[in-house]
Amino acid sequence: MDALDALESQSIYIFREAFNRIDRLAMLWSLGKDSNVMVWLARKAFFGRVPFPALHIDTGKKFPEMYEFRDRYAAEWGLDLIRGECPPVEEIDPSLPPAARSAARKTAGLKRLLAERGYTGVVAGIRRDEEGTRAKERYFSPRSGSGQWDVREQPPEFWGQFNTVFPPGTHLRIHPLLHWTEIDIWRYTQRERIPTVPLYFSRGGKRYRSLGDQDITNPIDSDASTLEEVIEELETTKIAERSGRAMDHESEDAFERLRADGYM
Amino acid sequence: MSAHREHLKVAVVGHVDHGKSTLVGRLLHDTGSLPDGKLEAIQEVCRRRGVSFEWAFLMDALQAERDQGVTIDTSQIWFHTAKRNYVIIDAPGHKEFLKNMVTGAAASDAALLIIDAEEGVREQSRRHGYLLHLLGVRQVAVAVNKMDLVGYSRDRFAAIADEYRAYLAGIGVTPTFVIPVSARDGANVVAERGGATWWDGPTVLEALEQFKIVTEPEGLPLRMPIQDVYRFDKRVFAGRIESGVLRVGDRIVFSPSNRTSTIRSIEAWHSDPPPTEAHAGQSIGFTLDDQVFAERGEVVSHEQDAPVETDVFRARLFWLGARPLTRDTRLRIKLNSAEAEVRVQEIERVIDTGDLSTAGSDRVERNAVAEVVLQADRMLALDEFSTAPATGRFVLVDGYDISGGGIVSMEGYADQRQLTTVRASNIQWVEHAISTEARARRNGHGGGVLWLTGLSGAGKSTLAVATERRLFNLGFQVYVLDGDNVRHGLNADLGFSPEERAENIRRVGEVGALMANAGILVITAFISPYRSDRERARKAAGAGFHEVFVKADLAVCESRDPKGLYAKARSGAIKEFTGVSAPYEAPESPELVVDTAALEVDACVDAIVEYVREQFRVAPVRAAGG
Numbered sequence: 039m040d041a042l043d044a045l046e047s048q049s050i051y052i053f054r055e056a057f058n059r060i061d062r063l064a065m066l067w068s069l070g071k072d073s074n075v076m077v078w079l080a081r082k083a084f085f086g087r088v089p090f091p092a093l094h095i096d097t098g099k100k101f102p103e104m105y106e107f108r109d110r111y112a113a114e115w116g117l118d119l120i121r122g123e124c125p126p127v128e129e130i131d132p133s134l135p136p137a138a139r140s141a142a143r144k145t146a147g148l149k150r151l152l153a154e155r156g157y158t159g160v161v162a163g164i165r166r167d168e169e170g171t172r173a174k175e176r177y178f179s180p181r182s183g184s185g186q187w188d189v190r191e192q193p194p195e196f197w198g199q200f201n202t203v204f205p206p207g208t209h210l211r212i213h214p215l216l217h218w219t220e221i222d223i224w225r226y227t228q229r230e231r232i233p234t235v236p237l238y239f240s241r242g243g244k245r246y247r248s249l250g251d252q253d254i255t256n257p258i259d260s261d262a263s264t265l266e267e268v269i270e271e272l273e274t275t276k277i278a279e280r281s282g283r284a285m286d287h288e289s290e291d292a293f294e295r296l297r298a299d300g301y302m
Numbered sequence: 303m304s305a306h307r308e309h310l311k312v313a314v315v316g317h318v319d320h321g322k323s324t325l326v327g328r329l330l331h332d333t334g335s336l337p338d339g340k341l342e343a344i345q346e347v348c349r350r351r352g353v354s355f356e357w358a359f360l361m362d363a364l365q366a367e368r369d370q371g372v373t374i375d376t377s378q379i380w381f382h383t384a385k386r387n388y389v390i391i392d393a394p395g396h397k398e399f400l401k402n403m404v405t406g407a408a409a410s411d412a413a414l415l416i417i418d419a420e421e422g423v424r425e426q427s428r429r430h431g432y433l434l435h436l437l438g439v440r441q442v443a444v445a446v447n448k449m450d451l452v453g454y455s456r457d458r459f460a461a462i463a464d465e466y467r468a469y470l471a472g473i474g475v476t477p478t479f480v481i482p483v484s485a486r487d488g489a490n491v492v493a494e495r496g497g498a499t500w501w502d503g504p505t506v507l508e509a510l511e512q513f514k515i516v517t518e519p520e521g522l523p524l525r526m527p528i529q530d531v532y533r534f535d536k537r538v539f540a541g542r543i544e545s546g547v548l549r550v551g552d553r554i555v556f557s558p559s560n561r562t563s564t565i566r567s568i569e570a571w572h573s574d575p576p577p578t579e580a581h582a583g584q585s586i587g588f589t590l591d592d593q594v595f596a597e598r599g600e601v602v603s604h605e606q607d608a609p610v611e612t613d614v615f616r617a618r619l620f621w622l623g624a625r626p627l628t629r630d631t632r633l634r635i636k637l638n639s640a641e642a643e644v645r646v647q648e649i650e651r652v653i654d655t656g657d658l659s660t661a662g663s664d665r666v667e668r669n670a671v672a673e674v675v676l677q678a679d680r681m682l683a684l685d686e687f688s689t690a691p692a693t694g695r696f697v698l699v700d701g702y703d704i705s706g707g708g709i710v711s712m713e714g715y716a717d718q719r720q721l722t723t724v725r726a727s728n729i730q731w732v733e734h735a736i737s738t739e740a741r742a743r744r745n746g747h748g749g750g751v752l753w754l755t756g757l758s759g760a761g762k763s764t765l766a767v768a769t770e771r772r773l774f775n776l777g778f779q780v781y782v783l784d785g786d787n788v789r790h791g792l793n794a795d796l797g798f799s800p801e802e803r804a805e806n807i808r809r810v811g812e813v814g815a816l817m818a819n820a821g822i823l824v825i826t827a828f829i830s831p832y833r834s835d836r837e838r839a840r841k842a843a844g845a846g847f848h849e850v851f852v853k854a855d856l857a858v859c860e861s862r863d864p865k866g867l868y869a870k871a872r873s874g875a876i877k878e879f880t881g882v883s884a885p886y887e888a889p890e891s892p893e894l895v896v897d898t899a900a901l902e903v904d905a906c907v908d909a910i911v912e913y914v915r916e917q918f919r920v921a922p923v924r925a926a927g928g
Contacts, residue, residue, distance in 0.1 A: 039583050041309050041387075050585035051529070051542050058530045058598060085534060085587060086571045166378045170363025174375040176405075189364055190374060194401040194622060194704050196408030196437070198542075199636050199697040201704050217389075219380055230572065278337035290347055291365050 042226050046079065049214040051198065052177050053083035053161070056212040057090070059202040060159035063212075066148070066302065067092040067117070069104045070249045071234055072163040072215055075223050077115060078232050079214060080161075092117040093160070095147045097124045099251040107235045122151035131299075135288035137254040138296055145301045149185050152209065159210040162302045167219045168280055171294045176200075177216055183207040185300030211302075220247075220279050221272045228265045239263045248280050256282040307382065308515050311389040313407040315434065316416035317426040318395035321447040323373055325416060325485040326392050327357025329506065332492035335381035336360075357485070361392045374399055376406030385511055395426050400433075400669045401622045404707070407434055412441035412513040414506065419458055419482070420451045423465050425656060431466075432655040432671065435473050436620060436709065438691060440516075442470070443479045443509040450484040454497035472658045479509045518582045522546050523607040525685070525693045526586075527638035528556070528600045538569050538587040539596065544638065544692035548588070548602070549579040556600040557683035558611045560719070564591040599640035601683040601693060609683045609693060610712055611719040613834050614647065614887075619708025620671050623700045627666035627674070634699040635676070637684055638692070647887065648675040674708075675885065677833070686712050714884045716800035718834065721808050741821035745779050747918040749818040751811075751843045752825045752910070755836060755889060756852030757881045758867055759859035761898040761906070762827040765852060768907045770825055773914060780823045783810055800878075804835055811839025818846045823918060831886040848917065850910065851892040854899040856881045 039047070056063055065080065065088070067073050080088045094108060112119040124147030130139050152160060166173040176192050178200035193201035204210070215223075227234060237246045244257040245268075258281070262271040280286050286293050293301075314322045327344075330336050344359045351368070361377045362368055373394040381388050393406035407413060413434050417427050434442060444466060452458045463480040470477055481490055482498045483506060489496020490505045504512070524546030532538045548554075552565045568577045569587035580586045601609050621627050627646060635644045650673045651660040666672040687694030687709035698706040742748040752769075754762040766782045773780040789796065793809055796802040807830050814824045830836050840847040859881065860868040871879030878884040894913050896906040 039581065041307070044309075044583060047542065047583055047585040054529045054540055054585070082571050083540075083585070084532065085538060085569055087534060089534075167380050170361070170377070173361070173363065173377040173379065190366060192375060192402070192405075194405045196404055196707060197692075197695055197697065198638070199704060199707075201699075201702070203699070204702055276334075276336075276338045278340070281337075281339075290350070294363070294365055 042222065042229060045218055045222055046082065046226070048217060049076075049079045050083040052200075052212065052214040053080055055200060055202070056159060056161060056178075056210075056214075057084070060210060060212075062155075062157045063090045063159045063161070064093050064120070064155070064157045065090060065161040066163065067094050067108075067119075068163070068249075069094070069100070069108050069235060070163075071223055071227060071238060072165060072218075074111075074232055074234060075218075075226055076161070076163040076215055077117070078230060081115065088115070088117055090118070091120045093120050093122055093148075093151060095122045095124065095144050095151065097143055097147070097251050099253060101235075101237055101249070101252055103235050103237050104249065107233070111233060120151070120155070122147045125150070134295065135285070135292050137284035137288055138292040140251060140254055141285040142296055142299070142301065145185070145296065145299055149300060152185075157209070159212055161212045161214060163215045164213055164302050165215050165218050165220070165223075169286065169293060171297050175213055175216055177213050178202060179211040179213065180204050180208050181211060181300060183209075185209075187298050187300065189294075189298065221269060224265060224269050224272065228269065234265075238268065240267075246282065247277075248283055250283055254284040256284070258282055308386045309389060310386055310412065310510070310513055310515055311391060311410045312510060312513065313391040313393050313410035313413045313434075313439065314416065315393045315403060315407055315413055315430040316395050317418065317421070317424040317430075318372065318397075320395060320416045320418040320421065320424075320427070321485050322395060322416050323358035323361050323392055324356075325414075325445065325447060325483070325491065325506070326379065326390055327360040328485045328488055328491045329390070330360065330379060330381055331357070332488055333381055333383065333507065372396055374402065376402045378406075383507070383511065388510065393430075395430075397426060397429075397669060400429075403430065404433065404437065404620070404622065407439060408437045410439055411516045412443070412510075413439050414510070415442055415444045415477075416447050417444060417462055417466060419446050419448045419455075419462065422462055423469070427466065428469055429655040429669070431470055431475065432473055432653075432658075433620060435475055436618065436671065437707075438695075440475075441513050442475055442477050443481065443506075443513075444477045445481050445483040445506055447483050447485055449482045449489065449496075449498055450487050454482070454484075454489075454499070456498075456500050459498075469658075478512060479504055481506060481509060518545060522582070522690055523609075523685075524548055524552075524554075524603050525609065525690050526602040527640065527693070528596060528598050528602065529639050530598055531596070532587070536589055537593075538589055539602070540585075540587045541602070541639065542585045543580055543582050545582050545690050546604075547579055547581055548586070553605050554602050555605045555608050556594070556596040556602060557609050557719070558681040559596060559600055561594050561596060562605060563594040565589075566591045601638070601640070608719065609685050609690070610717045611681050611683055612712070612715060612717060613678045613681050614675065614832065615684065615715055616650070616673065616675055616711040616713055617696070617708040618671070618673050618711065619666075619698070619706050621666045621668060621706040623668060623698075623703065623705030625700070626668065627672070627706070628664060631700075633705070635678065635682075635696050636699060637682060637696045640682060642682055643679040644676045644698070645679075646674055647677040648885065650674060681718065684710050686710060712800075714800060714878055716804035716832070718804060720801065721804055721838065738819070738821075742920045745821050747778055747823060747920060748846065749779075749821040750823055750846030750848060750918060751814040751818050751839070752823065752848050752850055752914070753814075753830070753836065753839060754825065754827045754850045754852050755830045755892075757854065757856060757859045757886055758829055758879075759862040759864055760852045760854040761903070762829075762852045764903060765896065765898070765906055765910065766825045766827040768903060769910045769914075772907055772911050773823065776911070776915075778823050778914070778918075779821060780825065781817065783814060783824060783826045785828045788813075798878075804832070807832075807835040808838060811835075811842045814839065815842040815844070815846075818843050823914065829880050829886070831880045831884065833887045833890070836889070848894065848913075849889050849892040851889045851895045853895055853897045858899045
């Protein structure tokens, strides 16, 4: 097995544990590069099908290319797509910095959809190398009834064993990509020929490294216009992946606050 | 090309405040691995908090960690060298967060253990070293940090290095290197020496580069725990191969159900042509030639190299639970995908990770290491840890929490697979024409088995023979099956391995049951130290089984020593002798207890005879049929 095979196998193992252990399971599909790899891995885990719904928490402010991508591949991959609406920004905690407040709409939309549909577990495509608090996550991460993440009391995980039984009212976030890095995602996308939103590739000297809402996501300077060039760029870059995501940088604790409240 | 560059996972462990997070920050910085602006961001955070520059803020991302200046949770960070990619796993050093240290360290290929040159070897330095070994991390390098605070003293370094090497030697670990380091000054992390001008060994980075990727040893047996069974359009058994190789056409057995079948295909999506074999580490699916029923929790192996089946085993475990572990504590065990209820049958010893001494104790406190005997409510398929590590380890769940982990030892306990497998097919029960009641009426008593169990020298044979005589004189059809006697004939082919001892007892149980069905009252006199063996005999004989605990403590039995066996066991001439070097599992609810330490032989026989008369007498019908 090479390094990508090992990453893939671990993710498949986690998907299968989640599907077996959790009664009402759904997967978040944000249409980004990680999310698409995640859908692909789910199809590998379940031999070509995704046996639970794919949730798109729609802020209504994504790029048009992303909506096109969603509609095309939801059909092509046979996904049970469920769209969740987000409340207007006026309903969100005003003490958050502006971009974080805007991003928190997604948390609110997610919580609403989970409550409506009664899911007890939701699969999300976060990775440890993205950001400091995500680096401390678990594969099976319990949340209280109100969606809160208690970073101080995370369950131990070792030897491929995860805590899957919790007090009533708890729900789980499952993170099958936790051990992947950004460059792993692109190498795997290349190897498996996984479709990708074209915004990741350079047009006019700029490309997106990370995709969020249009108004709080900025492109980077880059001439990488193919998968090969993106991988080559990442081999040597010293620019952080989420440097273009405004909500990470407004204040020291903004992202932790978002996550503690249930942001991915 | 780096796409195929290997990944090495290194855990950084050690006592709280010895500088783990700082060393990681220094390593990332000096290898040029930090993203642009990261250094400035940390400087800004420190300035806002009014503290001097703190590398630890690189990985201590949580507000609580920064406020308290302590790593709470494990974290991971990536960097690469020309040689390979690294995942650095920072593990908290505070005792309070040991479960987080375990989470981090268990995922690693190798570990770097940090010791403060000023403070020296401390409690968690030792505990972490011990746990690394127990978690299966075999490569360890040691960094003696903060050398700047001791003026880069060569003597101070040597004293700590010697002390810690000696400790590791006690658990069978040899560190690859012990290196004098100052993370704050950047000495011997990436750049050479610094103030340690006398040092001619490697830097921390060089030590990392010399670690090896952990690959599975050749020749381990096939083990694939079933994770799930899918019925999408055909029945596919899904799971991860933990060791060995699986090939299309292989004859396999599921354990513990012992069902066998043949692999028809290995299933994979987006793989053309379909695979014909699969190796350790791969998450796969397969189909079978026939419709065998098997479910999550069973272990797939080849027939000739199957896992152990048992419901009782020894374990060395670490306990993270909120409440102490005591005898009779009930827990849920997870062995790969299998789950069962277990009970702590015995706490054999608690290990002090400070000085490696062991002590008998009736409880295992949080964060302690102990050797225990666990008894499960059903048969489990598992392995001796040294045979197949991935299927020889488990976690324990207390209520909602994963509360400990351990590795399996079968020392002194039998593989029960042979005992529970019916080999013949096409067999069925034949109905007898004479009823049990009719036999009992003719004899004046029912048939049954009086199963005497107790230590060697407790008086089983003496009581059996004396009771047989008394009951015979009272008109009973009675017969003694004695340990030594059956080994002359019925069990002449059996030796004294745990498996053969278990088989010895199984046969006696079955013969006893047949004789009881024939209307005879059978008295057996065997040490029969294991509950599982006695339970099997009880199952064979059904309601006619009566367990009699012939009770006398070890000191009394040893002072009697009628056959001179204790003396031989103490001298080591007999290995695995019950009570001395092998366990005796006393009955939990025997039908009768006779205390031979307190009562004379005649009084004990009286008690047994009285019990038999109450339990087995039936009124004879002399003029049946007229």
